[in-house]
Amino acid sequence: MRPRKLLVSFFFFIFLSSFNPIVSAENVTFDFSSFTLRNITLLGDSYLRNGIIGLTKALDVPTSSAGVVIYNNPIIFYDRESNITASFSTRFSFSINNVNPSSFGDGLAFFLSPRNRTLGSSGGYLGLVNSSQLTSNKFVAIEFDTRLDLHFNDPNENHVGLDIDSLNSIRAEDPILQGIDLKSGNSITAWIDYKNDQKKLRVYLSYSSFKPEKPVLSVDIDLSDYLKGLIYVGFSASTEGSTELHQIENWSFETIGFLPARPSGKRVGLVFAIAGPTFFGVVLVALGYLSVQKLRGIRRQMSFKAELVACPREFSYKGLKSATKGFHSSRIIGHGAFGTVYKAFFKSSGTIAAVKRSRHSHEGKTEFLAELSIIAGLRHKNLVQLQGWCVEKGELLLVYDFMPNGSLDKMLYQESELGSLLDWSHRLNIVIGLASVLTYLHQECEQRVIHRDIKTGNVLLDGNFKARLGDFGLAKLMDHDKSPVSTLTAGTMGYLAPEYLQYGKATEKTDVYSYGVVALEVACGRRPIERDDFKMVNLVDWVWGLHTYGKIIEAADKRLNGKFKEEEMRKLLLLGLSCANPDCAERPSMRKVLQILNDEAVSLDVPKIKPSLSFSSGLPLNLDDIVSDYMNSSSMCEIRIS
Incomplete structure (x- = not known):
């Protein structure tokens, strides 16, 4: 739908809904400075001791273990009547310790799931996934992984990743770059913020109680399709042949964004009489603003493409999307300073290429132009050859020769x-x-x-x-x-x-x-x-x-x-x-x-x-x-x- 029509439809919906009072879902908040068994369920090898949750067995000898803790009450993230998906924010402190530092693995995860009995296998499955039924569990999870597992394309043995229905992370980052070692044994405070209006998830880590300005992990993602129905939240962890110990010390959680109940009956006419003229004035201003912004966007894209005229061929976004299966996570072959790299197969020519996709369309423009302007003018047998580029749909993409033996x-x-x-x-x-x-x-x-x-x-x-x-x-x-x-x-x-x-x-x-x-x-x-x-x-x-x-x-x-x-x-x-x-x-x-x-x-x-x-x-x-x-x-x- 065009932006102008969309805006008109949106305001028309608001106009009509003012005569039909809506009862909205309520925001949820809880805060556990220490834990009791009153509001949580422990599964597998998890246990409660002195107000702290242990997720895996506390043994001095290597073992395989998996445990889960779940908040008892399901949470509503999506309100059908108002068509609103709530944002959420959670804060918790955890530690990953080991009596034998050479046997670290496998890590813990914070998850959201439609199931309240989620308990997966030990080892690299993090207690989230059953090893014999990899696709049976549905979840959104932030993993704090302490082992390099090649089965799940882990980047290293110290990373934070976003997982959706699979332990192959959509994106993973190394927190050691911000001075955080997941395996240090120190208490680490984590903040996970998802803003539905921005379609962005961010993860922050700190050894202190002060939230840092820069996130360890930032992902542009729309989670609304995964948060429908009743959702349970909790933690899981696992080990395999290790003495790694996972503990959750405290936990707070809240949903944000549900609207309060609308004014009823007698107040509606008064509200409409007062707000009516203002409402239509806002509509006119908004329509004018959208028209100007659309024109500016077209000019910006034309200007941007003008800078690239001397560079190799321009690819279509549709072609690159098809060649990478919609930039599917299974096609990810690496991550660079510019962004994520995907394997692309072009059916028409039968050729394979590597496609770099910017993390952020606006923030990545400088790096995009830097890489493109430099590489396009270089020729050497030991350089990766640039095939072309694409600037469409707010995306910045580079296409390179595919290197079959990787990095x-x-x-x-x-x-x-x-x-x-x-x-x-x-x-x-x-x-x-x-x-x-x-x-x-x-x-x-x-x-x-x-x-x-x-x-x-x-x-x-x-x-x-x-x-x-x-x-x-x-x-x-x-x-x-x-x-x-x-x-x-x-x-x-x-x-x-x-x-x-x-x-x-x-x-x-x-x-x-x-x-x-x-x-x-x-x-x-x-x-x-x-x-x-x-x-x-x-x-x-x-x-x-x-x-x-x-x-x-x-x-x-x-x-x-x-x-x-x-x-x-x-x-x-x-x-x-x-x-x-x-x-x-x-x-x-x-x-x-x-x-x-x-x-x-x-x-x-x-x-x-x-x-x-x-x-x-x-x-x-x-x-x-x-x-x-x-x-x-x-x-x-x-x-x-x-």
């Missing part, structure tokens, strides 16, 4: 768990290809390109396992003779150079640092930051420690079973340390890195002791300080190398 991150970690291990010759070719394309970006383009987000997740592999660099949503163009400009720090923790964290100045040397971390990952088969017992271990520090004692070759990935040339492995490890040197002045250029890898230059000397980085106050800047400063401080301090 380097997936091949190094996920695929290896399934038995497909990346061999040494492929690994060496990947780091050489990545060095080649970065040399091109830094020194061979008309304008120098700083990628700012070099990581294994953004290195894609074609059918021959050759590296293709992608995701230019954070990239910056700079003239070769210009100084770097200070920007907001962007990128991925573990790959960020120390000086970039402090000053926010992206240079080619910050890309070199990130490349060094990737090179070490390829050689060692370890992530940039990993949990070891009760502390976080930095890959660069770990390799440099082995180098200090003359044992650097011990850093080689044990899964290779020694199937590599020791000289090549040693060269790559030392080159990785050279690139990840805390002193940016000591890092080589990417051209030098490429020459070393191709045996066209001798390897660089790497000091036995890693140069230490410190503030001008003399305080050491270790990994914890870097993470803490990155999350909490905006001050700029002088850094010196000692």
Whole structure:
């Protein structure tokens, strides 16, 4: 229906309804500062102790367990008579602890379901889904997942995701980027807000009782179809061969948006007599406003497309939607700085492509134009080739060549768990290809390109396992003779150079640092930051420690079973340390890195002791300080190398 007709129909409905009083559904509110059995039902292995709910078995030995707690009274989210779906907001504190930190898994979830006896299987099913009947349970859930489960396409072992009738999350984010470790054992407060008028769901996490400004997870989603009928709310959790313990400490919940009962009988005529002239005036103003906005929207879209004329072909939104099955969650193959990536199959041509879809049509425009303007003008065998773009229906979409072997991150970690291990010759070719394309970006383009987000997740592999660099949503163009400009720090923790964290100045040397971390990952088969017992271990520090004692070759990935040339492995490890040197002045250029890898230059000397980085106050800047400063401080301090 056209906006003008829709508006007229809406006001006409209001006019008629003023003569037919409506009894609206009521908003629901409850607040449990501690729990009793009066208003909740415990299922499975859940229990109540000292006012706190435990969802899984509290044992010192690994076990499989699943438990659920449900609020006894069903909640009405949808009022048929007024055709209103309520928004909702919930706040609760939880903790995920473990007597054996090496056996974490699987996590907990907050859910809404039409069933009041929801209890699924243990393990990766989070107590939400029955392993033998995956489609039987209906629910909307926010999962707080602590295990990487390949069956459900989990991104990592520490993520928050939105699930609807399936444990393959519609979207998932890593809260560690905001300093929240789900497995820390600390009490974590969560806020989940769904605003039906905005069709948006947001999840916030904090170690304190103060709600942060930035959500951990934000999803544009219309939940109205899933909230009809009587809905129950609650929590579930599960373990499998683990001693992980899940506890809910407090819980408040409310629905928002139902209208109060309309005035009856005698008041209706008086209300209409007073409001009538105003009402029709509002209608005229609104119609005029809609017409102006529609005209402006057309002009904006035409202007936006005019900026893209020189770029590759324009795809139709209808064609891309059909090729991705309506952007179905089963077609998701990755997430980038720009947004979600879908696998697209074009029946007419029989070809496959990858489609990037912006998270937010307005907020994503800058990143969209950045990626499009940069990629469209670049040509290199180790870059992901851009096929085209689409700007329709408020969507910003990019179409790329499909990379059948996925990301380097997936091949190094996920695929290896399934038995497909990346061999040494492929690994060496990947780091050489990545060095080649970065040399091109830094020194061979008309304008120098700083990628700012070099990581294994953004290195894609074609059918021959050759590296293709992608995701230019954070990239910056700079003239070769210009100084770097200070920007907001962007990128991925573990790959960020120390000086970039402090000053926010992206240079080619910050890309070199990130490349060094990737090179070490390829050689060692370890992530940039990993949990070891009760502390976080930095890959660069770990390799440099082995180098200090003359044992650097011990850093080689044990899964290779020694199937590599020791000289090549040693060269790559030392080159990785050279690139990840805390002193940016000591890092080589990417051209030098490429020459070393191709045996066209001798390897660089790497000091036995890693140069230490410190503030001008003399305080050491270790990994914890870097993470803490990155999350909490905006001050700029002088850094010196000692």
